Amino acid sequence: MKEFYFLIIGFILGLAFYPLIKNYLLNKITDKFTDNKKVQQDILKEIYKSNKENNILTIDILHKKINIPISNLLKILSKLISLNYVYLSDNDIRLTNKGKEEAKDIINKHRLLESYLFEKTSTKLKDIHKIADKKEHLFNEEQIGIIKNELSNPCIDPHGDILDENILDENITSFSKVITLGYCQENEIYIVKHIEDEPAEIYEHLVNLDLAPFDKIKIIKINKDYISIINDKGKKIDIVHFYANNVFVSKMEKNEKLQNYFDFLLNHEIITLDKLKLRNPGLIIGLSFYIRGIQRQRLMELGFIKGNVVIPMYNNSISDDPRAYKIKNSIISLRTEQASKIYVLDLLSLNNINQEKIKELINV
Known part of the structure; x- marks a missing residue:
């Protein structure tokens, strides 16, 4: 009789907890599938990167890059070969055309997601x-399409990479002139292509230094310890050579107007808005690249754009933060965190220079 009661109780408990058990098992199966898919795509990306740089990629080298047991790696490679994504050429792992397209697709998704996180979140x-x-x-492709529409079909990710890897391949000659910051020459002007x-x-x-993609920079000085530059917002930055290897730039053509602009920046002190004295008019030189998304859009709509004049009117009586600024006949409140990313020229520091x-001059 006890066995019968236990059987009934077990049956009732099974019915009660069936949805939880089902979800748990489904999640386990999904996790396993996702992990396998992730590893496969990570391997394709690694092979694509190596092939693109014309490096030899052996199984041992790939094993060091992909942190999984060698037996699992060999099984996945065997599967990728059977799917016609990968082939071996004299112990060098290469992608087929089908494999290249798959790798490009996942790289494009990665860059698009970076753009979304940069523009739409506070990550x-x-x-x-x-x-x-x-x-x-x-x-999936439908979800990627929704993200593209929400971002108005962006072209560049937050690091300066073109979102569509196919476009990069088609224009490979224009990117062959990209060098690291360590190979630059003094007194030359470059544009930052990638960080x-x-x-x-x-x-x-590098982000804390406020060095960003699309910055135009002039090399002031190079010595054995660091590279001294000034960017187009007037900020002077010293970068040690080890860090300079992570900054990729392209030399700009000779441009007298741009040269005159950098000479002007070098001869005048550019400060951030939070450092501008009360009641002193400041000419906006530029906004940091790292003012992101909706915040950037709001500031620009309020008039915080290059060439406009802003005046600090008064501080918060208790903490000096936020601070009130006058711009285009409106009073706007900004916190130090925002104001510290807006670069200005104190107009009262100038001597008889027409505004x-x-x-x-700065409209370059």
Whole structure:
């Protein structure tokens, strides 16, 4: 009789907990599938990168890059070969055309997700790459289309990479002239094309220096310890050579107007808005690249654009933060965190220089 009662109780408990058990098993199966898919796509990306750089990629080298047991790696490689994604050529692992297209697709998804996290979320910059790397395998084409529409079909990711790897391949000659900052020459002007996001510690340091993709920079001085530059917002930055290897630039053509602009920046002190004295008019030289998404759009709509004049009117009576600024006949409240990313020229520091001439000079 006891056995019968236990059987009935077991049956009732099974019915009660069936949805939980079902979900648990499904999640386990899904996790296993996702992990396998992630590893396969990570392997394809690694092979693509190696092939693109014309490096030899043996199984031993790939094993060091992909942190899984060698037996699992061999099984996955065997599967990728059977799917016509990969082939071996004299112990060098290569992608087929089908494999290249698959690798490009996942790289494009990764860059798009980085752009979304950069523009639409408050994710810390140092975490964006890691999160995109984890989530890139989970999105289908319909979801990717929705993200593209929400971002108005962006072309560049937060590190300066073109979102469509196929476009990069088609224009490979224009990117062959890209060099690292360490190979630059003094007194020449360059544009930052890409900032490598790994290792994360170096990337975070470069971000804290406010060095960003699309910055125009002039090399002031190079010595054995560091490279001294000034960017087009007037910020002077010293970068040690080890970190300079993570910054990729392209030399700009000779341009007298741009040269005159940098000469002007070098001869005048550019400060951030939070450092501008009360009641002193400041000419906006530029906004940091790292003012992101909706915040950037709001500031620009309020008038915080290059060439406009802003005046600090008064501080918060208790903490000096936020601070009130006058711009285009409106009073706007900004916190130090925002104001410290807006670069200005104190107009009262100038000696008999026409403001309109300055605006014309900085309009490059």
